Amino acid sequence: MRYRKFGNTGEKISALGFGCMRLPEVEREGVWSVDQDKTDEMLGEAFALGVNYFDSAYYYCHDNSEAAVGRAVKPFREKVLLSTKCPMGDELKQRGDYRRFLETSLRRLDTDYVDFYHFWAINRRVFDEKIMGMGLLEEALRAKEEGLIRHISFSFHDEVQHIRHIIDTAGVMETMLVQYNLLDRSHEEMIAYAAEKGLGVVAMGPVGGGRLAAPAGLYEKLTGKHSAASYELALRFVLGNPNISCALSGMETLEMVRTNARVAGNEEPMDEQEWAQIAQAMDEIKKFGELYCTGCGYCQPCPQNIKIPHLFQLYTYYNVYGLTEYARKAFAEYRADPAQHGNLSDACVSCGRCEKKCPQRLPILQELQKVEAVLGA
Ligand code: SF4
Ligand code: SF4
Incomplete structure (x- = not known):
């Protein structure tokens, strides 16, 4: 040890x-x-x-x-x-x-x-x-x-x-x-x-x-x-x-x-070199994903308690790393208990705060709906 x-x-x-x-x-x-x-x-x-x-x-x-x-x-x-x-x-x-x-x-x-x-x-x-x-x-x-x-x-x-x-x-x-x-x-x-x-x-x-x-x-x-x-x-x-x-x-x-x-x-x-190489390669792979959320969290808190970074992260697992089963299971757990985890996009009141704060300029609302449809399928 x-x-x-x-x-x-x-x-x-x-x-x-x-x-x-x-x-x-x-x-x-x-x-x-x-x-x-x-x-x-x-x-x-x-x-x-x-x-x-x-x-x-x-x-x-x-x-x-x-x-x-x-x-x-x-x-x-x-x-x-x-x-x-x-x-x-x-x-x-x-x-x-x-x-x-x-x-x-x-x-x-x-x-x-x-x-x-x-x-x-x-x-x-x-x-x-x-x-x-x-x-x-x-x-x-x-x-x-x-x-x-x-x-x-x-x-x-x-x-x-x-x-x-x-x-x-x-x-x-x-x-x-x-x-x-x-x-x-x-x-x-x-x-x-x-x-x-x-x-x-x-x-x-x-x-x-x-x-x-x-x-x-x-x-x-x-x-x-x-x-x-x-x-x-x-x-x-x-x-x-x-x-x-x-x-x-x-x-x-x-x-x-x-x-x-x-x-x-x-x-x-x-x-150090191997570690940096892997970290960089992971970032590169992630960038090729169509939805590039860095997980910075600036879009939070959402007044409707929608955990945007978490949902996008699950989509990255699914879409970029091919962890389909894991991502779907984690999404099902999230959806099953809104009080503990948070809400989905159907609770969104379109206040626009999240999109204004996102450094990646992501169309968050549109992406949320897509992500939920894929993970919940
Ligand atoms: S637009 Fe919707 S998801 Fe974004 S902060 Fe407002 S309520 Fe939350
Ligand atoms: S602000 Fe944008 S990039 Fe940062 S966590 Fe939210 S959606 Fe992802």
Whole structure:
């Protein structure tokens, strides 16, 4: 295993992190539980192979992930870094809820402290209204002083440009967890900014949540060299970015643990030249797509909550990279739950704000309809 500097935290983190959101589960009469034996085996194997970062969250695996992780890492707790996340949705109504969630997580993890405690999946509004407005940042600093958490972290789901606001306004964020993979590089600039500001950066979805790898044959097409399986390219690409400390993978099987550990421990990581070549080739391929949305997010927020960049990104997966099945499935998930994800173009009131702000001068409304027709077919 290779280890990297984790921003200014003083920690050395393994290049591969274990995302504990897809642990093996069993369901009996509508009640879910985690298969503890398999979890012990997988996390134990990961530790033996050098993985030292284990990331859970309050709601993972039907609320059972933290307890299962706590049990599995018990024999080597002091040798690893444990990460978990505080829910930031409607369930967090007042300042004291932060401490309540933290104490529950500590109890479930069966530990006196958590190494990295995240404000979970925040956006600009949650940051302004809750973290700053409600005084949660002060709560986090107090918990740190008391030794309950060692580092203050956040994970992020919003328009990319808000990352700068969060890092600069809070001033005490130590690590950041963001989506980053070969096909979704929209956070690249802000990842570099975070690294420059001394934050450690963990990439989630390095191989697209375990489902999405680069299309077969892509590596050869891009580099002219015979390769490596597509997931291997995807993981090596993420780790080739010097601003990423750790690629977090939601591993589900022992085989996945071993394969990912081998790739992450590869003595010949993607070098700078190869990385730049692939990044450029991906951009070139994308430019040949008829719809060139850079994912900049300037068209957001839409007053009707239409997630334009996301819908266009799915179309790029479909149209440019040939990930038809993945794109259709993701679109169906988006459409099935507007409250959680956002609306489609039928909610558009033609205010024109998005098109005015788009640097690519895209005819957004027209394109949205086309994209939805193709993905929904
Ligand atoms: S024109 Fe439609 S899609 Fe664009 S910002 Fe207005 S409501 Fe949203
Ligand atoms: S549609 Fe335009 S403004 Fe919106 S993310 Fe794409 S390129 Fe940026």
